[in-house]
Amino acid sequence: MNKINLSIIVLLILFQTNLFAQNPLNEKWKFKIGDDPEWASLSFNDTLWTNLLTNESWENQGFPNYDGYAFYRTTVIIPSIYKADAEKYGGLWLHLGKIKDVDSTFFNGKFLIKTGSFPPNFISKYITPRNYTLPVNEIKWDKPNVIAVKVYNYTGSGGLYLDPVSLVVKEKSDLFTIQAAFKESDQIIRDGSDVVIPIRIKSADRYAYSGKLSLSVVSDFKMDISNQSQDIKIDKKSVKDFTFIIKDPAPGFYNVVVKMEGKQVSKTQCFSFGVKPEKIQSLVDHPADFESYWNRARKELAAVDPQFKVIKMDSLCTSSKNVFLVEMRSLGNVLIRGWYTVPKKEGKHPAILQLQGYSSNAKPAINYGDDFIRFCLNIRGHGNSRDNVNPGFPGYLQYFINDKEQYIYRGAYMDCIRAMDFLFSRPEVDTTRVVVEGVSQGGALTIATAALDNKRVRLCVPQIPFLSDFPHYFQIADWPGNEFVSYVKNHPKTSWETVYNTLSYIDIKNLAGWVKCPVLMGFGLLDKTCPPHINFAAYNQLTCHKEYIAFPTTGHDIPDEFRTYEMEWIRKTLGVN
Numbered sequence: 001m002n003k004i005n006l007s008i009i010v011l012l013i014l015f016q017t018n019l020f021a022q023n024p025l026n027e028k029w030k031f032k033i034g035d036d037p038e039w040a041s042l043s044f045n046d047t048l049w050t051n052l053l054t055n056e057s058w059e060n061q062g063f064p065n066y067d068g069y070a071f072y073r074t075t076v077i078i079p080s081i082y083k084a085d086a087e088k089y090g091g092l093w094l095h096l097g098k099i100k101d102v103d104s105t106f107f108n109g110k111f112l113i114k115t116g117s118f119p120p121n122f123i124s125k126y127i128t129p130r131n132y133t134l135p136v137n138e139i140k141w142d143k144p145n146v147i148a149v150k151v152y153n154y155t156g157s158g159g160l161y162l163d164p165v166s167l168v169v170k171e172k173s174d175l176f177t178i179q180a181a182f183k184e185s186d187q188i189i190r191d192g193s194d195v196v197i198p199i200r201i202k203s204a205d206r207y208a209y210s211g212k213l214s215l216s217v218v219s220d221f222k223m224d225i226s227n228q229s230q231d232i233k234i235d236k237k238s239v240k241d242f243t244f245i246i247k248d249p250a251p252g253f254y255n256v257v258v259k260m261e262g263k264q265v266s267k268t269q270c271f272s273f274g275v276k277p278e279k280i281q282s283l284v285d286h287p288a289d290f291e292s293y294w295n296r297a298r299k300e301l302a303a304v305d306p307q308f309k310v311i312k313m314d315s316l317c318t319s320s321k322n323v324f325l326v327e328m329r330s331l332g333n334v335l336i337r338g339w340y341t342v343p344k345k346e347g348k349h350p351a352i353l354q355l356q357g358y359s360s361n362a363k364p365a366i367n368y369g370d371d372f373i374r375f376c377l378n379i380r381g382h383g384n385s386r387d388n389v390n391p392g393f394p395g396y397l398q399y400f401i402n403d404k405e406q407y408i409y410r411g412a413y414m415d416c417i418r419a420m421d422f423l424f425s426r427p428e429v430d431t432t433r434v435v436v437e438g439v440s441q442g443g444a445l446t447i448a449t450a451a452l453d454n455k456r457v458r459l460c461v462p463q464i465p466f467l468s469d470f471p472h473y474f475q476i477a478d479w480p481g482n483e484f485v486s487y488v489k490n491h492p493k494t495s496w497e498t499v500y501n502t503l504s505y506i507d508i509k510n511l512a513g514w515v516k517c518p519v520l521m522g523f524g525l526l527d528k529t530c531p532p533h534i535n536f537a538a539y540n541q542l543t544c545h546k547e548y549i550a551f552p553t554t555g556h557d558i559p560d561e562f563r564t565y566e567m568e569w570i571r572k573t574l575g576v577n
Helices: 003-016 080-089 290-302 408-425 441-452 470-476 481-490 496-506 508-514 532-539 560-574
Strands: 028-033 050-053 068-077 092-100 102-107 110-115 129-134 144-153 159-162 166-169 176-180 195-203 209-219 224-234 239-246 252-261 266-275 309-312 321-330 334-343 349-355 373-378 429-439 459-463 519-524 546-551
Touching: 068 159, 080 166, 092 102, 092 144, 102 129, 110 129, 144 159, 176 252, 176 266, 195 209, 195 224, 195 252, 195 266, 209 239, 224 239, 252 532, 290 408, 290 496, 321 408, 334 408, 349 408, 349 441, 349 560, 373 408, 408 429, 408 441, 408 496, 429 441, 429 560, 441 459, 441 508, 441 519, 459 560, 470 481, 470 496, 470 532, 481 496, 496 508, 508 532, 519 532, 519 560, 532 546, 546 560
Parallel strands: 349 373, 349 429, 429 459, 459 519, 519 546
Antiparallel strands: 028 050, 028 068, 068 144, 092 129, 092 159, 092 166, 102 110, 102 144, 176 195, 195 239, 209 224, 209 252, 252 266, 309 321, 321 334, 334 373
8 A cells, every 4th residue: 555545544533433533634834836737636636736825825835036927736535434524515626725826626627616816917915815616516525626726926925925724614604794884985094082893793593693703803913902892693594783782992902703602503703993093193213313314324325326227028018018127236236127118109108106015026017007107116135136236035034133234125216216217317217207116115216216315206105014113013023133143042142122222223113204295005904914903114214205005804915906006096196187
C-alpha cells in the first residue's frame, strides 16, 4: 500500500471519529504557477507540485514577485456519515477565505463557480470572501474528491491569502443570519452620547427558536467595554431586531462579538463600529528639528541630477494608451523606476501619481480610463527599483532605523517627490491637475507627498494609510510592532527611544498638518493591519478640506465602489468632464 492511500485511510478514520471537527481540508495544498485546463481534472497527477499554505500569499512562500496564473489542488475524503445532514441542509460549505485577485473553482473536474473576471476583461475581487456550496449529488462519499482553484493575480501579493480553508456540513445554524442594523450605513456614530447597537436576526427555519443573545464590546486598544445578554424568541421564518446600549463610549473604534445560543443552534457574528472618529486625539510628537530635517532632504534631492530616461514599451501599449518605463535618480543617487501610461489623444492631460503598497510591485496602469495620465512608481527597495537599495521584507521597516538621516523612508518619501519632478517635466501633463493616490503604504506615501510637495499636489486620495501614530499603532496591531520587538531584541545597541525618535520623522500624523490640498480618505472598519485609529491620527491633523468614506465590512482592502467614487470626486474637483 503506498503512502498516499495510507494517509487517506488515516484521514478517513480520524474524520469519522470527529477529531477534525468537520474540517477535513489540509492547510497545505498542491500549487503550481501557470495555467493548464488539465490541472482542474479529477485524474491529474499533482504529486510533484509544491506544497503551499492556503492562508498565506504565494510571494511569502517561495514565489516572490510572481504575478499571473496559478493553480491550487487538494484531495479530500468526505465520510458518508455526514450525507444525511448535507442533504437536509443543502450540501457542504467550502470556505476559501479571500483570493487575490480572481478565481475559478472546480470540484471533481467540473466547473463550480467563478469570482472576478480574468484578463482581458480583468476585474479584481480580492476583498470578496469565497464561500461556495458543494452540491450533494457531486460528492463522492468515502472516496477521494478533488478541489482545484485556478487563480489570477494582477500585482502585489497573490493567491489564497486570508483565513484557513474549511469544508463543513451546512447545519441548522446556517438557517439564521446575524447582522448589525445601524441606521448609519457606514456604522460610524457621529453625535450623541450613548450608542444603541441594533442586532437583526433573520430566520429561515421552519420552527420557532428561543435562546440567549449575548454581546461583548472591546475597544481598539483591546479593553473590555461591555458584556451584555438577553433572552430572545424568534418566530419561524421571520426577522427580528434586538438592541443593546453602550453608555457614553469615548471617541474611537470598537469591535463587537455577538453570539446566539440555544439548545439546537449556536452562531457567532463579529463587526465593528466607530464613535466620533474626528475627535480621536493623538497629538503630534515630531522632534524640534522636524522642519529642518525635511528641508535638508529636499535640498539634497534637488542636488541630484534626475537623469530622466523614458523608454516606450511597445508590447504594453494599447489602442488608446502608450506605456513607458521611466528610470530616474533620487536621493543618494539611488536608481528608481516607474510605469508611465499616457493617453494617445493629443493635448495636455491631468495626471495621477499612483503610489504602492508595502512590498508590492507596481505595474503599468492599463486598466483605467483613457483621459488621465498615470505614473505608477516603485519606490526604492520595491519592484523594479531594487538595484541600489534592497533590504527585503521583513527588514525594510528597520533599515537604518538607528540613523534618521539614512532611514529607508526618508529616501522613499523623496522618491515620491522625484516622481513629481518627473511629471512636472513632461509637456503632456497638465501641471495644474496633478493628483496623488495610494493604498496602505501608498496611502502614507500619498499624505507624505502632499505634505512635502504641497505647492504642486492638487488632490490627495489616501486609502487605509500606513506609517501613522507608531506609539499607538504598536499597541493596537500585532504587526508591524512585532518586527520592531524582534529587531530591538536582536540588536542590543538599538533602544526603543531611538526607534520611536526615527519613526517620528516619517510619521504621517506629524506631516499631515502641512497638506494644503483637498483630501479624500477611504478605510475599512475591520482593518487589523492599518486599524482605523491610526488612519484618523493623521486625518485629524489635516487642516485642509477633507472627507472620508468608511466601509464597515472590509478590512485591509478597498472595494470597487470607492474606486468609482474616487474618480467621480477627482473629476468633479478638478473640473474634468
